[in-house]
Amino acid sequence: MVAGSGSLFEQQFGIPPAVGYFLLVALVILTTILRTERIVTIISYISPYMIALALIVVVYSLFTSGMNFEELDNVAHDQLSAAPHWLLSALLYVSFNFSVGFAMMAVIGSTEKNKQAARRGAIVGGIILGVMVLVLNLGIYANIDQLQDAEMPTLALATEISPLVGILMAIALLGMIFNTATAMFYSFTARFVQAETPKFRGAVVIVGIVAFALGFIGFVDLVNTVYPMLGYVGFVLIGAVLVSLLRSRNKNH
Template sequence: MNRYAIQLAFAYMGVIIGGGFASGQEILQFFTGYGLAGIAGTVVAGVLFAFLGRQIARMSTQLQVESHKEVLRILFGAKAGAVMDILLTFFLYGVGVAMLAGTGSLFQQQFGLAPIAGGAFMAALVILTLCLNVKRIIDLVSAATPILMGMVVIITVYSLFTVNASTDELLALSLRQETVAPHWSIAAMLYASFNIAVGFPMLAVISGRSTDIRSTSLGGVLGGIGLGILILLINIALLYNLNQLQGAELPTLALATRLSPVVGILMTLSITCMVYSTAVGMFFAFSARFTRPETRRFRGFSILSCGIALILGQAGFTKLVGTVYPLLGYLGLLLIAAVGINWYRIRNRQAQVLAR
């Protein structure tokens, strides 16, 4: 299979997965809280990821973009695109803050360290990475994804063999979980929309650096399918062990630690890698919006933005996931609608050409 398409798929997944996804906190709030209906929600989200990934990658390659703002201008027009650019840039930074907070929670739960220690560790890694060239950043972001995929499969299989409550009890418990929307279908749409808003800038930049539309389109589809499968597996693992996960900031880590302390450490490393992938993607896109990558000004801006984010991240990971992400989701709905309309217009135009 096309090597570049696979690398792009892993990079797409790596930026989106992040701390909330890999830790299970996002899945818990957006899917598990709806019981069995949440499983249908994971399917809806996976289909949307595949469709949107293909369209964004294809468009970015065709336009040979250097920044996500060029794609927004095409989708929304000059004025509305500028507004979307400002809003998206603001929320991307919020997700970056959440990633530093997520590392703080991870290190606190696993090692008993103060949250600021984990956040500072991740901020330092992000800053060092942003001093590299763009190709190296893409390689690092995509490399972490297969590790997490293997860990999720192991944890899901283990969780299904260690269920110690009836299905009725687990479903009743799931309905008492805090959720982000009144209906599972809305939650699934919000989940796909805020995540595509998170992944969109990095996906656009990566795809814009290639001239092979077929490879980038395939990469977008494969990345979307991979995301859908991971969401489904994590959701099943959480749902069938919900009675043992009450109050856990990082549910998948709690499951892994129950399996074995060694597996818990491996999962800690996996989550750290995925938080790192998303954090790099967010701060890269944010800094690239204001400065040119691979310049001294870009590095200085990255250091400043990460330092401020470290301070803001002390608000707490769960709180940030429950507030920043749903708001970004509603912004992402506009992006989904614009991509869908653009796709329809292109298909309609092609049909008219063929009819002549």
């Protein structure tokens, strides 16, 4: 997420990536030190705007693409891939999302006392995420000839429509990056240090410094190396959760 913020600032505004790294880390540290309830509230307020704008841009670009699928397929085959087969890439993406979001999902789920409501929320949220990813990928694929050199293709799509739309999309993407980074900072640090304590605040600052340094590896390199690794880790986590669910059901019976 830190590397992504740097790519966004450089691609859209021509600002050195290090500025984006610093601004995001500073903002996330300040936000993470707040209470959990406030983090959840921030995420819930910003998300609808981001989702709506991203879908509008991608759907528009999907229907205005002038290339046929044979030409698009030829261009797509020349792009970097996180896995040797498209199906494995898809599974890794699902597993990656589960892996990085598991801790924060547990935090959000614990705030809902009604188990049925939490279950319905998880199902609906998963469906919405799946539909969003499908639409986003179709939009990117339909314009891949224009986006093959862009580190942030959705932002490039928006800028193609209008510079103003590009700025709005940049704000939306920054919100998405901020949301994800905040959730990951909080959940990662809380695994090692008790939250809402002075030690926790110090640990958050240390994690922020490390994240700032790792951002210099570069967004594209991280996406093609770290993301797949987290996807494989997610397979193990999903397996552990399924085993735990089966055991709990057997005990109840």
